[in-house]
Structures are given as structure tokens and as C-alpha cells.
Amino acid sequence: MRTCTSGRIDMATFILTIDWTDQGIRNVRDAPKRSQAAKELAKKVGVEIKDIYLTSGAHDILVLAEAPLGDHITKFALALGSLGNVRTSTSRAWTEAEWTKLISELP
Secondary structure, eight states, X not given: OOBOTTSSBOOEEEEEEEEEOHHHHHTGGGHHHHHHHHHHHHHHTTOEXXXXXXXXXXXXXXXXXXXXXXXXXXXXXXXXXXXXXXXXEEEEEOOHHHHHHHHHTOO
């Protein structure tokens, strides 16, 4: 884990696209409880969930999260998926300030 000059751990941003499984949609009325349980699960593996959105289109749910390393978010996605209610796909995301800095550092 990296620390910034203020001494706090740098957190990377991740976007999780989530789709309900047959089990998850059958029990959709439990989704608010499962959402709260997912937030607790995330904390246990070092992930901070920033927002959870119900979406229309290709995916059912979109989660914005922060974690110090990809390993943390992978543990979260695997643990969440193992419960059988959702399938996840995870992408690393860079803010405009972050990707502008990356581009400015290209050789």
C-alpha cells in the first residue's frame, strides 16, 4: 500500500458492474438488506463503497468503490459473487486529474 505525503493510504477508484443471478432476482425484495450486507463485507476486506446505483441498460447495478490495492477489490468481488445473488465485473477508474497526470508523464 502506498501512502501519500499526508500519511493516509492512497485509494484507487473502481467501478463494479453487477448483474443479478436468477437467485438474486427471485429474491429482489431482499436487495436493500443485501446492499447493507455488501457494505459491511466491503469494510472487512478494506474496500470503501462510495455509491450504489440501480441502473437500466446492460447491467442491473453499478457500484463506485475505493480500495488501496486491486487485491482488496478482487477479494470483495469474489466474496460477493460467492453468495450467489450477483455476478460482478470490475474496472479500475482514473479521475480526470489522475489520467491527465498519467498522460503528462508519458515518455
